Amino acid sequence: MANDGLQHTATDLEERGGLALPPAAELRGRFCIQPHPNPTPETEWKQVMSELKFGTRFSDHMAVATWTSGTGWHDRQVRPFGPIELSPAAAVLHYGQEVFEGLKAYRHADGSVWTFRPAFNAARFNASARRMGLPELPVEDFVGSIVSVVQADERFVPRDPGTSLYLRPFMFASEPFLGVRPAREITYMMIASPVGPYFANGLAPVSIWVTRKYHRAGPGGTGAAKTGGNYASSLLPQEVAAERGFDQVCFLDAATNSNLEELGGMNVFIVRSDGRVQTPRLTGTILEGGTRSAIIRMLRDHGTPVTEETIAIDRLIADIATGDVVEMFACGTAAVVTPIGHLASDDFDVKLPQTEFTQTVYDRLVSIQNGLAPDPYGWTYRIV
């Protein structure tokens, strides 16, 4: 089918992620709040908020809910953040039956707190859950857990540009059972961590090692699900890339070992000298990023053609060498948008100098997230 790159057909996640949510005030009652008896003291809180890193400190509360086959979801609570009791026989520790999500709460200039496309993440959480033999969580519980924890821990939402409260919903097989089948007792949790920029040096370009030896996902596998196993399998290749002096590893498709897929936790985009933008097509082995989706939508609405394609690595390298490809960037919730300045593998080594386009994409997205530009898409959702 002819595609000028400007039409937009919503994916299943985009469609479900576009459904209207009840306001936060209606969702906050779903989780029973057990307030922290000793919240972080003022001086320690100041310390935490003044040296934000990624995912090292956590807010005072967490959400928990339990699913049991037959009963469904029950015991929804918000309680003090802390260790949980888990049987050493819990199935997740043996077979990795778990899924997770990552989104952020942003502080706007007027002090209000918002999150970005929570219904998209809720829909993806459930799509991942289905693939991993886990039960679906009602969207109202997913967003309700976020609302309850963020409202309880509002002071952990930082104010400076580039900072946010990172939200981590996750679900795992807590049933103590060593047999191999989907677990009959599941735990859902939501924890929050005040964060600064993911990469310490801002929009400085990263270097990428393209591995020809390892794959993160294969046809029919779990590549489209946000599950720990995909990350576990990316750790060794990431280490190999780091030993060679590269910041990140990029994976090719497992079927042909020749097409660009994504990084361990970020999608990739290519900018051509004629202004066209390309990104790998969702084949079932790539994770459908919310950042990827938002960027495609915004670019098309600004008149930039974006096509989702099979991108052969050899052709890409040749096109970088001739100057036909002028920029590349990676994107995801944690790091937002990161220019790729250097791409190498066993048989090539190329540099990508410009970052102007990437900077514009970053600015447009962050402005909507931070309430500095209008949100024509209804992506932002008010929590406080």
Ligand SMILES: *Cc1c(COP(=O)(O)O)cnc(C)c1O
């Ligand atoms: C989470 C993730 C992304 C980025 O998704 P966002 O919704 O944009 O944060 C990309 N690739 C993988 C493998 C991921 O797990």
